[in-house]
Amino acid sequence: MAKPIPASPLARPLPDLSTVAGVRLSAVAAGVRYQGRTDLMLAEFVPGTIVAGVYTKNACPGAPILWCRQAQTTPYARALLVNAGNANVFTGRAGIQACEDCADAVSKLLDCPPQDVFLSSTGVIGEKLPQDRIIAALPAAQAGLSEDNWAQAARAIMTTDTFPKAARRDVTIGGKPVRLQGIAKGSGMVAPDMATMLAYVATDAKLPQNVLQSLLASGCAQSFNSITVDSDTSTSDTLMLFATGLADNPAVDDVNDPALAEFTLALNDLLLELALLVVRDGEGATKQIRVEVTGADSNLSAHRIALSIANSPLVKTAIAGEDANWGRVVMAVGKSGEPADRDLLSVAIGGTWIARDGGVVENYDEAPVVAHMKGQDIEITVDMGLDDGQARVWTCDLTHGYIDINGSYRS
Numbered sequence: 155m156a157k158p159i160p161a162s163p164l165a166r167p168l169p170d171l172s173t174v175a176g177v178r179l180s181a182v183a184a185g186v187r188y189q190g191r192t193d194l195m196l197a198e199f200v201p202g203t204i205v206a207g208v209y210t211k212n213a214c215p216g217a218p219i220l221w222c223r224q225a226q227t228t229p230y231a232r233a234l235l236v237n238a239g240n241a242n243v244f245t246g247r248a249g250i251q252a253c254e255d256c257a258d259a260v261s262k263l264l265d266c267p268p269q270d271v272f273l274s275s276t277g278v279i280g281e282k283l284p285q286d287r288i289i290a291a292l293p294a295a296q297a298g299l300s301e302d303n304w305a306q307a308a309r310a311i312m313t314t315d316t317f318p319k320a321a322r323r324d325v326t327i328g329g330k331p332v333r334l335q336g337i338a339k340g341s342g343m344v345a346p347d348m349a350t351m352l353a354y355v356a357t358d359a360k361l362p363q364n365v366l367q368s369l370l371a372s373g374c375a376q377s378f379n380s381i382t383v384d385s386d387t388s389t390s391d392t393l394m395l396f397a398t399g400l401a402d403n404p405a406v407d408d409v410n411d412p413a414l415a416e417f418t419l420a421l422n423d424l425l426l427e428l429a430l431l432v433v434r435d436g437e438g439a440t441k442q443i444r445v446e447v448t449g450a451d452s453n454l455s456a457h458r459i460a461l462s463i464a465n466s467p468l469v470k471t472a473i474a475g476e477d478a479n480w481g482r483v484v485m486a487v488g489k490s491g492e493p494a495d496r497d498l499l500s501v502a503i504g505g506t507w508i509a510r511d512g513g514v515v516e517n518y519d520e521a522p523v524v525a526h527m528k529g530q531d532i533e534i535t536v537d538m539g540l541d542d543g544q545a546r547v548w549t550c551d552l553t554h555g556y557i558d559i560n561g562s563y564r565s
Contacts, residue, residue: 159314162316163530164550171304171322174333175333175358176199176203177356177398178299179198179301180296180307182196185291196234196295197233199356202399203230205396206370207393208378217249217275218253221272222272225270231396234273235273236352237277238339241279243280251285275390308339311339313339315341323421323424325417327359337353351393352393353378353425356395357396358401359397359403360399369414378425378428383550395421436550442549443533446534447535447543448537448538451540451543460547465549466485470549476527483536497512504526506526
């Protein structure tokens with residue numbers, strides 16, 4: 155970037171991080187694009203670690219996405235290598251070769267098959283990845299591996315992020331303690347399928363890949379696929395879950411096993427926390443916005459309506475300006491293409507109902523809504539009055555800061 159980006163006013167400090175048995179991480183400076191900061195993260199997993207992943211639905215994915223999809227056809231992971239500054243997207247055969255070279259180099263260091271090495275890249279699109287710089291930095295990355303380097307890893311994968319993002323949960327499976335801990339990066343080019351970002355979660359739980367994959371996909375739907383900053387779906391979105399199997403939990407082979415109930419809730423909660431940290435770091439954001447839609451024709455319809463509201467530049471700029479312009483919410487509902495009836499529609503902001511049954515509430519007092527708009531956490535509720543479909547998504551406001559950041563992204 156041409157100049158440092160100030161920290162988001164919605165930033166949150168890193169939580170109290172711990173270790174995950176069977177995971178070691180490091181962060182080094184490879185000089186991929188940035189100078190004077192770490193930009194390469196290496197994670198090493200104990201042999202036998204199981205992996206699950208959910209990846210972007212963008213039709214022009216980066217070479218690392220193609221690599222990970224193929225690598226995940228076997229259930230094991232021994233390493234994860236992530237670089238910031240260059241996305242290795244739209245780089246043709248050179249991008250594939252870069253992945254092969256990096257995976258091969260890591261596999262030699264850790265004495266494992268290349269297909270057990272997972273890769274991610276984030277940053278500028280359309281520039282060849284300087285894999286020689288990455289490979290040259292690998293010995294230092296290997297030497298720096300430590301189970302305590304979670305915070306350093308979270309910082310190394312940042313691009314336009316203004317603060318590192320991490321979350322932790324300690325729960326049980328069948329009465330035996332297990333831990334979940336994860337890091338994420340994301341700030342712009344954020345929209346569902348998946349919402350743009352990189353996120354990596356590790357657990358010491360002992361779980362088979364089919365259960366791990368099912369849990370991750372379900373949790374993603376409620377978190378990373380329910381956030382949006384700017385409606386743009388990244389070419390590099392990656393969410394991965396690694397299970398080292400070193401915990402002493404009883405065997406589980408069914409995602410619906412009651413023994414998994416606490417773990418499932420914790421995973422979903424952790425994924426949502428990471429996703430909301432991405433929203434809170436939305437480029438130029440000053441407010442986090444929750445959009446809740448009820449009474450829709452179906453849950454899918456509710457989700458589409460909620461995203462129509464959350465992605466509306468007019469809604470987002472009104473909130474940035476602390477203008478309680480609820481008419482823009484009505485507009486966004488109507489343009490969604492989903493079933494709607496003006497005379498059944500109700501709109502609330504901050505818990506105050508403004509419109510019901512196609513008109514303004516009698517004796518509506520705007521004062522509490524105006525007061526709510528001055529806060530950092532904004533709530534919009536829409537009831538369609540049609541059926542029982544419901545959904546909830548999160549976004550942020552749209553300010554001139556978004557233009558400042560993206561107008562000089564490559565400089």
